[in-house]
Amino acid sequence: MTSNAPYHIEGQDRPGRWLITCDHATNRVPEEIGPDLGISAEDMARHIAYDIGALGLSRSLADKLGSPMIHTDFSRLVIDPNRGETDPTLVMKLYDGTIIPRNRHADAAEVERRLELFHRPYHNAYEALCARRDDVVICAVHSFTPQLQNRPPRPWQIGILSAYDRRFTDPFIAALEASEILQAEAEKFGERLIIGDNEPYDGHLPGDAIDRHALHHGRLNLLIELRSDLIETPAQQAHWAALLAPVLQDTLQKTGL
DSSP, X not given: OOTTOSEEEEOTTOOOSEEEXXXXXXXXXXXXXXXXXXXXXXXXXXXXXXXXXXXXXXHHHHHHHTOOEEEEOSOTTTOOTTSOTTOTTSSOSEETTXXXXXXXXXXXXXXXXXXXXXXXXXXXXXXXXXXTOTTOEEEEEEEEOSOOTTSOOXXXXXXXXXXXXXXXXXXXXXXXXXXXXXXXXXXXXXXXXXXXXSOSSOSOXXXXXXXXXXXXXXXXXXXXXXEGXXXXXXXXXXXXXXXXXXXXXXXXXXXXX
C-alpha cells in the first residue's frame, strides 16, 4: 500500500492467531476530501476525529502477540469504518458539540464515493486477513475520552465490548478484574480498577466491524477500549500493551478456545 492508502497492514507474516485491528487509528483527511473538514486543528486533535493512543497500543500489542495488525489511515469524521454501510452515523454531521461543515451536506452520492474510496477497501483487506486461518482471534482496539462535553467523568480504565458471543470476553473480563498488577496500575492514579462490561458503549451495532467480520463467521473476538488519558504517549501505549498481552494469551490458553 502507498503512503496515501486508506489502510495499512503490519506484520502480515507473523504466525500468531490474533488479528489486531484499529478502526480509528488516525485523524488524516485524505486529499480526495479536501484540505480539511472545516473544523479547527484543535477539534481534529480531539477524540471526535480518531481514537487517541489506539494505533500505538495496537502496534505494541500485535508485536507482543506475534500477530498481524491492520489499521485505517483516515479520520472517522471522513467516514466511520466501525459502522455498517447503512448506519445513520456513518458520516457524522455533529459530534460531541462540534458541527462538521464538510459533512453537513454530504448526500447519498458523496457517502457512496467515500465508501468506495476508504470504507470498502479497508474492510476487504480486513476480511482477507481474517480468512487466512480458521482459528483467528480478532482483537479490535479503541480508546475513549475520559469525559464527553457536559457529561460526568467516565470511571472505567478499560471497557470490554461484546455482543452475544461472549466466549472470550467473559473469561477475559474475569481475568482483568482478578489481576493484581492491573489493580496496582489503577492505584497509581488514585483510582480503583473498574472494568466496563459494554461500557462506555454498547458492544453491538448491527453491521459494525466485529459484527461483519467476527459474529457473521463465528470467529472468536473481543473489543478493547482504553481510556485515552492512559495511552497518550508511546511509553504509555507500550506499557499497557505489556500489561494486556499476557492476560490475552493466558485467557486464550486457559479457556482452550
